Amino acid sequence: MNVATPPKPASAESAVPRLTELARFAGCAAKISQADLHKALAGLPVASDPRVLVGHDTSDDAAIIKLREDLALVETVDIFPPIVDDAYDYGRIAATNALSDIYAMGGTPLNALSFVAWPVDTLGTVPLRQVLDGAAAICKEAGIAISGGHSIVDEEPKFGLFVTGTIDPRKIVSNAGARPGDALVLTKPIGTGVLTTAVKRNAAPESVLAAAIKSMTTLNRDAAEAMNAAGATAATDITGFGLLGHLGNMLRASSTAAGTPIGAKLSYSAVPVFDRVTGFLKEGLCPGGTKRNLEYAAPNARFADELAEPQRLLLADAQTSGGLLIAVPQDKLAGLLADLKKRGTLAQAVIGSVTAADKPGVIEVTA
Numbered sequence: 203m204n205v206a207t208p209p210k211p212a213s214a215e216s217a218v219p220r221l222t223e224l225a226r227f228a229g230c231a232a233k234i235s236q237a238d239l240h241k242a243l244a245g246l247p248v249a250s251d252p253r254v255l256v257g258h259d260t261s262d263d264a265a266i267i268k269l270r271e272d273l274a275l276v277e278t279v280d281i282f283p284p285i286v287d288d289a290y291d292y293g294r295i296a297a298t299n300a301l302s303d304i305y306a307m308g309g310t311p312l313n314a315l316s317f318v319a320w321p322v323d324t325l326g327t328v329p330l331r332q333v334l335d336g337a338a339a340i341c342k343e344a345g346i347a348i349s350g351g352h353s354i355v356d357e358e359p360k361f362g363l364f365v366t367g368t369i370d371p372r373k374i375v376s377n378a379g380a381r382p383g384d385a386l387v388l389t390k391p392i393g394t395g396v397l398t399t400a401v402k403r404n405a406a407p408e409s410v411l412a413a414a415i416k417s418m419t420t421l422n423r424d425a426a427e428a429m430n431a432a433g434a435t436a437a438t439d440i441t442g443f444g445l446l447g448h449l450g451n452m453l454r455a456s457s458t459a460a461g462t463p464i465g466a467k468l469s470y471s472a473v474p475v476f477d478r479v480t481g482f483l484k485e486g487l488c489p490g491g492t493k494r495n496l497e498y499a500a501p502n503a504r505f506a507d508e509l510a511e512p513q514r515l516l517l518a519d520a521q522t523s524g525g526l527l528i529a530v531p532q533d534k535l536a537g538l539l540a541d542l543k544k545r546g547t548l549a550q551a552v553i554g555s556v557t558a559a560d561k562p563g564v565i566e567v568t569a
């Protein structure tokens with residue numbers, strides 16, 4: 203069930219310049235590209251400690267550290283520059299996005315610490331406080347506190363959370379468990395990268411963001427509860443690398459775990475999209491991160507000829523606080539969809555299926 207948007211605290215000072223003007227890349231589109239991240243992380247020591255059940259080597263959403271047979275910690279961090287101009291909404295979006303990685307593993311949030319980089323001389327502390335209030339409101343909704351943090355001066359604002367959660371180590375939903383035949387279900391529409399870019403470049407009024415802000419501030423908790431109840435084989439959240447990028451990570455991790463190449467079939471027309479996004483893409487409004495995502499994904503994507511560049515870009519659009527992508531065995535699909543619907547997730551879309559492939563991570567996209 204979605205919780206109503208809380209009232210915004212009154213602003214004592216107008217934030218000049220706009221928050222998004224100070225950000226080179228907005229939200230999760232500021233992530234270092236998958237290609238560069240792989241270069242930077244390749245060969246970095248992998249944890250040999252047997253208590254590290256999930257480390258950075260499988261590109262998963264969070265690290266998992268076993269404490270007991272029935273208890274493990276889930277740890278994640280997510281920080282990014284402003285994606286909207288409203289400071290309170292920026293805080294809410296950053297917090298929802300950070301919590302999402304805990305839900306994507308099947309975990310339950312326990313506590314958060316916040317990180318702030320802020321141009322105190324230009325913006326003052328009032329909008330900073332609004333960011334913190336927004337994040338606190340979302341954490342309260344998730345049932346946890348922000349129990350501390352760290353703050354530095356920076357010309358480009360950045361904000362985010364370190365979140366700790368708990369999980370039963372026997373019930374981890376990593377991105378490595380997808381198996382051929384599983385259905386792929388998406389729980390929020392895509393297109394936040396394109397919409398926020400259109401507004402940032404003054405090509406559209408802020409009102410076009412209403413549905414996207416509602417989505418970016420909706421916790422993936424309900425989707426995760428349905429996923430856990432259904433017995434999903436794998437899940438991840440769709441963020442900065444876009445649908446193709448995060449699906450690719452899931453398929454490659456699942457291929458390694460299964461010891462056989464695993465790919466997917468994706469149906470373009472089944473993917474839920476926010477209003478106006480396809481029009482903006484046709485006008486050439488597209489975040490740089492989305493173009494980089496498509497470049498990275500293209501060698502492993504087999505697009506139907508009818509799908510032109512704007513449609514391909516859409517599937518690679520850098521999302522901020524996107525929905526869960528859930529792999530679920532076919533016999534559990536109907537139950538999952540009914541539960542997602544009952545809980546009121548923003549989408550319950552079957553967008554494709556997992557396949558046996560000739561090469562790990564291949565995605566065949568039909569119109």
Ligand SMILES: Nc1ncnc2c1ncn2[C@@H]1O[C@H](COP(=O)(O)OP(=O)(O)OP(=O)(O)O)[C@@H](O)[C@H]1O
Pocket residue numbers: 230239243257258259260261262263264278279280303439440441442443
């Ligand atoms: N600086 C880093 N040092 C070590 N590992 C890293 C670093 N940056 C990213 N990683 C690892 O790379 C993998 C992919 O990171 P990515 O940010 O895509 O995951 P994510 O947290 O699910 O993304 P998002 O938070 O946007 O959902 C993860 O396993 C992550 O832990």
Ligand SMILES: [Mg+2]
Pocket residue numbers: 262263302303306438439440441
């Ligand atoms: Mg993630």
